[in-house]
Amino acid sequence: MSPFSNAIIIGASSGMGAELARLLARKRVRTALVARRREALEELAAGITKETPKAPAPLVYPHDVRHFDEVPTLFQRIAHDLGGLDLVVYCAGVMPPVAVNEYDFGKDRMVYEVNVLGAIAWLNEAAKRFENQESGVIAAFSSVAGDRGRKGQPVYSSSKAALNTYMEGLRNRLGHRGVRVVTIKPGPVRTPMTEGLKMPFMINADEAARQIWAGIRSSRTTVYVPKKWRAIMWVIRSIPSALFRGKDI
Amino acid sequence: MPHDRLERVQAWGLNSASMAHVYRPSTVERLREVFELAHRTGRQVALRGAGRSYGDAFQNSEQIVLDLSRMNRVLDWDPEEGIIALEPGVTIERLWQYIIEDSWWPSVVPGTMSTTMGGCLGMNIHGKNAWKVGPFGNHVLDFDLMLPSGDTVRVDREGDPQLFRGAIGGFGMLGCITRVRLRTKRVHSGLLRVFPQRVRNFDEMVDSFEENADAMDYMVGWADCFPGRPRSIGRGEMHFAQYLEPGEDPFPAQTLRVENQQLPDTIMGLLPKAIVWKLAAPFVNNIGMRLINTAKYHAQLKPGAGKPYLQSHAAFAFLLDYVPNWHHAYKPGGLIQYQSFVPKEYAADVFAEQVRLSHRFGMYPYLAVTKKHLPDDYLITHAVDGYSMALDYPVTRSNRKRLWKLCHEMDEMVLAAGGRFYLAKDATMLPGTPRRYLPEENLRAFEALKQRCDPGGMLSSNLYRRLFASRGAPEGGRAGMKAASLQHVGRSA
Incomplete structure (x- = not known):
């Protein structure tokens, strides 16, 4: 039995979001799955219903997180359709390939729109509601990449850093109102986003989802996935920035 | 639905809570407007008086909760006969304080004076004299019931015995009581x-x-x-x-x-x-x-x-x-x-x-x-x-x-x-x-009344969906209710 009854997953159609949706279904949580591509969502929902026929059927809502204006109405509709809400997870995120000498504002803007502004649009709604409700959990997928500014991904890293700080602010706003705000920082995970990339300590998305679920249910405020990244990032954060100059790390 | 209507509605026992759009009309016209709003937006409506039910009787996750506590006027009082007409939000406290100096006392009172007339009727409450004078409903002469259609019917035991016996104790699933006339008890001392x-x-x-x-x-x-x-x-x-x-x-x-x-x-x-x-x-x-x-x-x-x-x-x-x-x-x-x-x-x-x-x-x-x-x-x-x-x-x-x-x-x-x-x-x-302890003919009669008074299934509550909605009752195509009614409140024990 899960402590949660109803959840929204934004960015559910692939990767860790999809694995989390599968896992929540196994825990008998009713989910609303939000993502851009309708076909992918419907395929996922059908798969979940087939794998876990006893679970409440997921509800699907095609939506591009960059359409910020749609969010308040859609959020209310989803809460109504679910019949209640106690968990909101923002998983949507993009990391387009960027060359080290590339400065493409179009790409950069898209990264911020999906990773940061979309998160704010959705999680503001969640915060407003959970504050009145005096309960609920807000979680967002950040990344270990947000802990340092890296040469390879200045915009992606900084978008995750912005998300971290936003989440910290929400936590300080809502913590005393019975609302938990959890920042999830996965290390490299095999998902469509990291396809073709070679990264250290890579894990599979289903394993990541399991650890994320444990983190959401725990009392931690920041969840590294897997846990060893907490120590690794502590070390990396302790390295003076000057030593990074020109290095490809 | 306006965002700022969304409120946390908590059981008196603090054992559950849910979010609902709460409306507190002060007149019958405003009440009718809430019913119209519910029709327009496809939402269900639960009725709430003082909110003294211990569980989810007045909760309605993500739907509308109609709080009647502001419809609290005493409409008529006959101190000779001890007969009083009240709006549904009048509390037992208001009632006994209104009539006692004329040497009357409410025929039935619960263990708290905070409850409202609407709640007392809807739940057909009882007092410490239940074995002698029966429940609250036995002292009701007649009442006005606003149906989800917006029409109001006056109900008494002779004119429509079935609706009288159904709406009293009907936990707000047949209509909203807008006026009730009660017989009170003569007392010779305080x-x-x-x-x-x-x-x-x-x-x-x-x-x-x-x-x-x-x-x-x-x-x-x-x-x-x-x-x-x-x-x-x-x-x-x-x-x-x-x-x-x-x-x-x-x-x-x-x-x-x-x-x-x-x-x-x-x-x-x-x-x-x-x-x-x-x-x-x-x-x-x-x-x-x-x-x-x-x-x-x-x-x-x-x-x-x-x-x-x-x-x-x-x-x-x-x-x-x-x-x-x-x-x-x-x-x-x-x-x-x-x-x-x-x-x-x-x-x-x-x-x-x-x-x-x-x-x-x-x-x-x-x-x-x-x-x-x-x-x-x-x-x-x-x-x-x-x-x-x-x-x-x-x-x-x-x-x-x-x-x-x-x-x-x-x-x-x-x-x-x-x-x-x-x-x-x-x-x-x-x-x-409830289907195991209520007589079959009562259930059938209640379901028939539900069809007659509220064919669209607009009146509902977490309690109704939890206990009754599995058979006969209109579902209204709304999802996720059972899970919602079990939402936990305690965040640290």
Whole structure:
């Protein structure tokens, strides 16, 4: 039995979001799955219903997180359709390939729109509601990449850093109102986003989802996935920035 | 739906909460507008009075909750005949204070004066005189019922007996009462003569009820349910009370004054009542409550205890109002009140067995109150020819699942004995349990009324969806209700 009854997953159609949706279904949580591509969502929902026929059927809502204006109405509709809400997870995120000498504002803007502004649009709604409700959990997928500014991904890293700080602010706003705000920082995970990339300590998305679920249910405020990244990032954060100059790390 | 209408609606027992769009109309026209809004937006509507139901009766996850507490006018009062017409948000407190100086008292009052007329009718509440005068509905002359269509019908027992018997006790599922006319009870003094009596177990309690039933006007029992000697399960205290005859009270005009009825503002002459729940909170655990129950029982052994005394109507009736917000002492998990109604031949055994089972579960009711009842003809009825016992259990995050299991096991005992339950208290029943204790013809008649009054299924609540929606009732294509009604509140236990 899960402590949660109803959840929204934004960015559910692939990767860790999809694995989390599968896992929540196994825990008998009713989910609303939000993502851009309708076909992918419907395929996922059908798969979940087939794998876990006893679970409440997921509800699907095609939506591009960059359409910020749609969010308040859609959020209310989803809460109504679910019949209640106690968990909101923002998983949507993009990391387009960027060359080290590339400065493409179009790409950069898209990264911020999906990773940061979309998160704010959705999680503001969640915060407003959970504050009145005096309960609920807000979680967002950040990344270990947000802990340092890296040469390879200045915009992606900084978008995750912005998300971290936003989440910290929400936590300080809502913590005393019975609302938990959890920042999830996965290390490299095999998902469509990291396809073709070679990264250290890579894990599979289903394993990541399991650890994320444990983190959401725990009392931690920041969840590294897997846990060893907490120590690794502590070390990396302790390295003076000057030593990074020109290095490809 | 406007964002700022979304509010947290919490059970009186603090054992569950959910979010709903709350509207508090002050007139019948505004009320009709809320019904229209519900039609327009495809939302369901639950009715709420004072919000004193212990569970999810007035909750309606993500839908509309119609709070009637602002429709609180006294519409008409005849001090000669004792007949009063009221809006649904008028409280029992307002009612008794309005009529007492004309030598009248509400025919039926619950243990708290905070409840509203709408709530009292919707749940068909009972008092400590239930075995003598029946439930609240027996004293209703007629009422106006606004149907989801916006039309209002006047209902009385002769004109439309089926709707009268269905809407009273119908927990707001047939329509919204907008006006009710009640018959009140003539009294000749502001005081009652009260007789306390000690009982050593449930058998003695039942015997005591039976012996005193003819002579007394009110009867209520209290039992200490902490483990003790096997033969003293249900040891406790009875309180019986009688009205005074004309002439017995030399100063009725004085004793009938509202200010001479008021409950004391302080406890033990010193502590302001408002803070008492905070002082009580450290005792709301197994050790503290065991101490209090034991002390309460043994206090009857002190010299002078057990003698009759005079007490005001309000002080005798409204035991739950002595400590305002006492339910906050059960924070953060809250409490449930498990009340079952058992035919008299099985009552003592079932109650004792409920207490023994609780002990085996390691769960102790902190308060147990017993009353005597009579069967009635309302469609959704909780009454039996027998007794009820209400058990208060604390809810914590860790005991919740097990407590619910205990309740389900106790349900089986009650059902096997032909007993019943009361929706105003319920937080734990499984879907379908009401279908096992309500007569089949009552259910069919109620479902027919639901079809007639509310064919679109606009009136609903978490409780209705939890217990009744599985058969016959319109679902309305709304998803996720059952899960929503189980939303936990306690965030740290």
